[in-house]
Every structure is written in C-alpha cells, then in structure tokens.
Amino acid sequence: MSHPLTLEQEQAAILEGLEAEQKFINPKYFYNHHGSKLFEKITQLDEYYPTRTERDILKDxxxxxxxxxxxxxxxxxxxxxxxxxxxxxxxxxxxxxxxxxxxxxxxxxxxxxxxxxxxxxxxxxxxxxxxxxxxxxxxxxxxxxxxxxxxxxxxxxxxxxxxxxxxxxxxxxxxxxxxxxxxxxxxxDNDVLHAAYNDSEGVTAAFNLNTLSHINEILGSDFDIEKFEHIALYNNEQQRIEMYLKSLEFQSYEVLGRTLTFARDELVHTEHSYKxxxxxxxxxxxxxxxxxxxxxxxxxxxxxxxxxxxx
Missing domain, CATH: 3.40.50.150 (Vaccinia Virus protein VP39)
Structure with a gap:
C-alpha cells in the first residue's frame, strides 16, 4: 500500500508546479469537501452530458x-x-x-x-x-x-x-x-464540449477556481481567487479539453519563503480531458x-x- 505524502512533500510538489515554466496545479486539488460538492452539482447540469449519458447506458x-x-x-x-x-x-x-x-x-x-x-x-x-x-x-x-x-x-x-x-x-x-x-x-462537436465545460451557471468555473482555495489551505497562502478566471477550451488536434486558471493582472505572493509571480493573462494548467x-x-x-x-x-x-x- 502506498503511503500518503507528508505535508512538506505535498507543499513542495505544489510549489514545483507553480514555479514551472508552464505553471500547473495537479487536478487532484479539485477535490476537497467543497470541490466534491461542486462536482456533484456539475454532474446534474443540463450542459454536462457525461454522467447522465453513461448512467443511461449502464442501466439500459x-x-x-x-x-x-x-x-x-x-x-x-x-x-x-x-x-x-x-x-x-x-x-x-x-x-x-x-x-x-x-x-x-x-x-x-x-x-x-x-x-x-x-x-x-x-x-x-x-x-x-x-x-x-x-x-x-x-x-x-x-x-x-x-x-x-x-x-x-x-x-x-x-x-x-x-x-x-x-x-x-x-x-x-x-x-x-x-x-x-x-x-x-x-x-x-466542439460546441457540445465547450458548453459542457463552460456552463451557464458558472459551476465548472467555481470548481476550477476552488483549486486555489484548496492549495491555500495546504500552503497557508493567500492566492486571491477574484484575480483569476476559469478558461476551458477544446484542442481539436489533440482531442482534449484543456482547463486553465488565467491571471487577470500581474500578481506576486510570498509563499513559504518563496516569491511566486503571475503575469497578466498567464495561464495555470489544471486539467486535460482527452476524448x-x-x-x-x-x-x-x-x-x-x-x-x-x-x-x-x-x-x-x-x-x-x-x-x-x-x-
């Protein structure tokens, strides 16, 4: 059985992602208590077809x-x-x-x-x-x-x-x-996928932004969610949805003795979803x-x- 990471190891792994040339946050950080509730809500949205479509196939x-x-x-x-x-x-x-x-x-x-x-x-x-x-x-x-x-x-x-x-x-x-x-x-079709990951109620946006709340808890940091926005687009060539958090302005944060900066319009990768x-x-x-x-x-x-x- 694998052992969970210590807090120090987890913090180091998150910081490594945020200091990479293409910044990223591991998609597992979608899921704290609030994130799990938001995902449950996503599965019930009109635009989000996967959960109900799979359920119907399994039942039928x-x-x-x-x-x-x-x-x-x-x-x-x-x-x-x-x-x-x-x-x-x-x-x-x-x-x-x-x-x-x-x-x-x-x-x-x-x-x-x-x-x-x-x-x-x-x-x-x-x-x-x-x-x-x-x-x-x-x-x-x-x-x-x-x-x-x-x-x-x-x-x-x-x-x-x-x-x-x-x-x-x-x-x-x-x-x-x-x-x-x-x-x-x-x-x-791109339009179906775009709608599924950019729902009109903004639940997927809240789900994506929640990763910042989750890593704030782990790092003791204060990333300002209001200064980021949710981006999801379909890369037709790679056949994948790409999800990012976009920095709306230049930002700088002190985190565990490190200085982390985000340029205006810089993208932080949170998930790929291949089709x-x-x-x-x-x-x-x-x-x-x-x-x-x-x-x-x-x-x-x-x-x-x-x-x-x-x-």
Whole structure:
C-alpha cells in the first residue's frame, strides 16, 4: 500500500508546479469537501452530458454487459468514491465480491457500509490505497475471475502514455481471461464540449477556481481567487479539453519563503480531458494487452461504455 505524502512533500510538489515554466496545479486539488460538492452539482447540469449519458447506458445495457462477465466474479473499482455507479450493474452481474478502492479510507468505508446495507448478499471488500500503485486484493480472492470497472471517463484525465500504463496495470490485475468495463467520453462537436465545460451557471468555473482555495489551505497562502478566471477550451488536434486558471493582472505572493509571480493573462494548467474515438479506444486497449470486445453508445454517440477482454 502506498503511503500518503507528508505535508512538506505535498507543499513542495505544489510549489514545483507553480514555479514551472508552464505553471500547473495537479487536478487532484479539485477535490476537497467543497470541490466534491461542486462536482456533484456539475454532474446534474443540463450542459454536462457525461454522467447522465453513461448512467443511461449502464442501466439500459446491464444485461448485455453481464452476458460478457463470468458469474460469481470479483469486480474491482479503482477510485470508487461513492460506489454509486456499480449499483446500475450489481443485480445483473451478481458478483461474488466487489472490491472498491479509493485513497480516502474514511469515505470509502462509509460507501462500502452503505452498499453492504443495500445489498446484504454482496461481499464488499474496500481497499484504501492510491491507485497509482498496484491494487492489492485479498489473497482469498486472487484465484477468482476478476474484472475492473472504471466508469466516468476518468481515463481521459491521463496523458496518453499514462493511460496506457494504467491499462497495462489493470491487465496485470485481472490476469488472463478477465476483463474491464471502461467508460470513455467520445470525440465530438466542439460546441457540445465547450458548453459542457463552460456552463451557464458558472459551476465548472467555481470548481476550477476552488483549486486555489484548496492549495491555500495546504500552503497557508493567500492566492486571491477574484484575480483569476476559469478558461476551458477544446484542442481539436489533440482531442482534449484543456482547463486553465488565467491571471487577470500581474500578481506576486510570498509563499513559504518563496516569491511566486503571475503575469497578466498567464495561464495555470489544471486539467486535460482527452476524448477518444471508438477506433482509438480499440488501439489503446490492444497496446495494453486487451481487445475491445464490445462498445455501447448513446443515440447521439456522445459517450461509450466498453468491454475490454484480457487476451
């Protein structure tokens, strides 16, 4: 199990990002208590299609997905958080065990207990760790058929080479004969994507700006949120949404003995969100040792749920 960073290590990593030539803040700093609430609100916005579109595919195709999965298998969900999406599949899959993994042990335990109460027949085995490290599943489940459930198009937040490495890790985890259920946002019309990340209520803007509040808590700094604005644009060539915080004026801050300056209009990178074609998903899967067995999409081809078979 990986150990969380000490406060000093975390501060050093944030400062390294803010002193880089292209300043950046790790996207994990979207998520403190307030950030998680804002993201929940984003998922309910009219413009933000991924969450509801994926939910509808999972609900409508649960039996089709279950037909590709061996009965009494072990389902492993990296970064499971609230464990809500697996509920669309549980009755159809009826797994022997469900192994949710997340870095927040307390939140994970609460989610696991809620799930156990809702599904008394289900063996829930929470694993608190950082999924950048290999997931350690209990010895008693290692010989069972294993499948990874990775919804939400979180794969899009990885740089392409990191996405490949993650899928290779998952291929190793499930072993021969296992598989993976993978939610992936699809490459599409720029206007749809622009609206999804620049909603009319400004919730995504607040979510992005909240990273500054979060790192203020960790660094003991006083970055002025009013002096930054949210920028999200679609890079068609790279097939990715790029999110930034733009400095509205020249700014200078003293932080832990360092002087940090922001030029007027300077961009601080907070997230990339890659969008894929079905062909691209198939190629990525193949390089990781899977084959794309099946893809389910909505009528408008906005989002896909994919079954990857471990070759």
């Amino acid at each position: 195709r649960a039996d089709d997905i279950a037909n590709l999965i061996e009965k009494n298998a072990v389902i492993i969900e990296p970064g499971a958080g609230s464990c809500k999406k697996i509920e669309y599949l549980l009755e159809a899959l009826h797994p022997k065990a469900y192994v949710p993994q997340d870095v927040s042990a307390e939140f994970l335990q609460q989610s696991a207990e809620r799930l156990s109460n809702s599904y008394p027949w289900l063996k829930v085995v929470p694993v608190a760790s950082d999924f950048s490290q290999p997931i350690e599943i209990p010895q008693s489940l290692k010989s069972e058929r294993k499948y990874v459930f990775y919804p939400g198009s979180t794969i899009g937040n990885f740089e392409p080479e990191d996405a490949l490495q993650f899928l290779k890790q998952m291929r190793q985890l499930v072993g021969d004969g296992g598989g993976m259920i993978l939610g992936v946002d699809l490459h599409k 894929y074609t079905l062909k691209g998903i198939g190629m990525l899967a193949e390089r990781a040792g899977f084959e794309l067995g099946y893809s389910w999409t909505d009528a408008d081809n906005l989002f896909s749920v994919n079954y990857l078979n471990a070759r």
